[in-house]
Amino acid sequence: MMEQLNFFHDHTLLILIMITILVGQMLVSMLFNKFTHRFLLEGQLIEMIWTILPAMILIIIALPSLRILYIIDEILNPNITIKTIGHQWYWSYEYSDYKKIEFDSYMIPINDSKNFNFRLLDVDNRLVVPFNSQIRILTTSADVIHSWAVPSLGVKIDSTPGRLNQTSIFINRTGLFFGQCSEICGANHSFMPICIEAINPKFFISWINSI
Structure with missing residues (x-):
């Protein structure tokens, strides 16, 4: 996109x-x-x-x-559906296609970050997805309006309480893709980043099985 x-x-x-x-x-x-x-x-x-x-x-x-x-x-027939939930101030992700996989994704504090971490952008639990796969993103919020935005993928969609919004992404290479909440959602608005890790589909299946 x-x-x-x-x-x-x-x-x-x-x-x-x-x-x-x-x-x-x-x-x-x-x-x-x-x-x-x-x-x-x-x-x-x-x-x-x-x-x-x-x-x-x-x-x-x-x-x-x-x-x-x-x-x-346009929403094509997705290979995977991932639900993202915005909180003050972190993201939660749910993989409901395979089995009930849920985890929270918090920003790594500056004091705990390593040399290879990206300052204010890296998280403790990355959103892992396979590349060359059609992925549907469902997003909502648990408290106030957030915005799930990843500029490098051309994605920006509001996470609204009590409502499900959807979009789709298709990543054609491996790598890390960073984003942030693009809605002013409170005091720590700038400290709830998004980190997507695109990997080989075979490795993704192994990752799913290992959880």
Whole structure:
């Protein structure tokens, strides 16, 4: 999902750069050439151009934007469903597809962190998922509104008390992916990070069996 968002950002930015160069060139021409404005501001042809061209540009931007919105809302048949519950101020995770696996995920305090831990981002129990698998995330909250957000995966979804929201993620490589609560949920709002560890599906099955 984040790859698609990056492609759309580059696509739109390129269009904006071309528009900025064109408008800038027209402004400079009108400032330094007193005859230019007659051809730019008068005539049926130029009026048709600056009416039709912006409409075409908006269509070129809107089509990929609508496609991405559709992909974000689409929930494919998931291989795994994980429930995330926001608390003040930590996350709980439930794997209900295999057997009842539940654990809490707290931020590692600065005094207890090792050299290989990421400051204010690493947790004691990571959310372990297999890569190259469609994963559905169900999220809710036990107290106030939280927001489960992992920018590198293009995911940001509210965790609302008494309601289940869902989204999906698909990770195409192994690694660690960090996020944080993106809703101001109280005094320790900035101390409830999210850490996702994507591993090989074979190792994931072994991890499930070992719990």
